[in-house]
């Protein structure tokens with residue numbers, strides 16, 4: 001496993017804070033902070049070793065697409081997920097039924113991370129209620145099968161399944177979170193899961209309203 005104590009070390013508290021500031025009072029989701037939350041999670045993934053590189057690479061490339069929109073000339077339309085959806089739909093910037101002139105729209109790219117966020121929510125909840133001898137590989141696979149796997153072809157499902165088998169155990173997971181005692185980790189997961197759920201639900205509702213859940 002890579003070093004998880006260096007300058008790039010993961011902190012669950014940091015990720016939790018990022019997802020917290022992601023949401024405004026009127027329930028708009030800040031794209032900048034959403035992306036920052038994912039960056040924090042990728043740090044965690046990178047500390048688990050090379051076997052997870054194919055997963056983190058995909059997440060990083062999707063993060064980068066969104067960052068490019070944020071920093072681009074139309075960045076002001078990408079401040080929140082809501083404004084991004086409105087802007088891209090109103091300007092015909094989304095391939096809705098098949099991939100064409102806008103294969104990497106913000107809406108489509110964010111949808112991939114959004115589906116992964118559901119996996120994360122299910123996984124963290126399993127981790128939160130797990131017993132000392134709980135197997136992270138099983139928790140991770142169960143969460144994946146219940147969510148993200150439905151959107152992946154056979155070959156990705158197989159590769160993900162193999163990666164789950166080499167996940168470190170629960171004690172190492174908890175240690176890498178850099179929170180402190182097991183009790184503290186569980187307590188923080190108790191805060192993180194509802195926060196992530198809320199961001200997920202708001203995004204899901206927005207995508208349902210705009211018929212965007214099946215973007216190619």
Ligand SMILES: CCCCCCCC/C=C\CCCCCCCC(=O)N[C@@H](COP(=O)(O)O)[C@H](O)/C=C/CCCCCCCCCCCCC
Pocket residue numbers: 012041042044045052054055056058059112113115116119120124140144148156160167177216
């Ligand atoms: C609090 C700490 C504990 C949890 C930390 C979790 C850290 C998670 C960090 C990153 C998660 C990876 C997110 C992956 C995004 C996948 C998006 C996706 O579905 N992409 C596929 C479709 O994209 P397009 O082809 O349509 O552009 C793409 O085909 C996927 C390729 C890579 C494989 C994705 C496997 C996903 C497995 C998710 C479980 C990760 C397990 C990590 C365990 C810590």
